[in-house]
Amino acid sequence: DAGITQSPRHKVTETGTPVTLRCHQTENHRYMYWYRQDPGHGLRLIHYSYGVKDTDKGEVSDGYSVSRSKTEDFLLTLESATSSQTSVYFCAISDWLAGVYTGELFFGEGSRLTVL
């Protein structure tokens, strides 16, 4: 199994409070991703990173920020949580090199966030 750890795994918080989710990998993969999963929507990309301090927005980035100061860590921050951000958040990693890696995503176990 790929070494990906998400923390916390479960969190309940109140509207307006800041929340940070952490993703830690031991695989030295270049790419790291944050997805949210909601019924009927599948997985939607929030932000991704292609290297230390290199990040970009996904399709549902509003209200979220990320940071990657080390290869192994990718943080997702909700500056002021809202009830619409109640979801299951997945971190994923990959590496892709033509003819070497196919680039499949390896997922963490997910973090369930409830915003009251």
Next chain:
Amino acid sequence: AQKITQTQPGMFVQEKEAVTLDCTYDTSDQSYGLFWYKQPSSGEMIFLIYQGSYDEQNATEGRYSLNFQKARKSANLVISASQLGDSAMYFCAMREGRTGNQFYFGTGTSLTVIP
């Protein structure tokens, strides 16, 4: 436009029968990858199978095969000899982009295997 379309929200199959889960994709890139993932009720995401856009043969992994029709932009997953443990959500995904770092997922198909 949706990058990945899965038109079957739910499917049922009899145990030991084969089932096909549909997936169509939209890209203008020549180089891309197609993936299928399984998510059982426990919640983890399990990689099943991969097909590269330049691969001429359909990918196979055990009981899983990917029916890749490039001209139709479809990448259907075929599960042969269904087992009760195959009951899960199945997601089709595509990696595209020159740097290979853009991933898109479909909305998923819930498969139920009936004893």
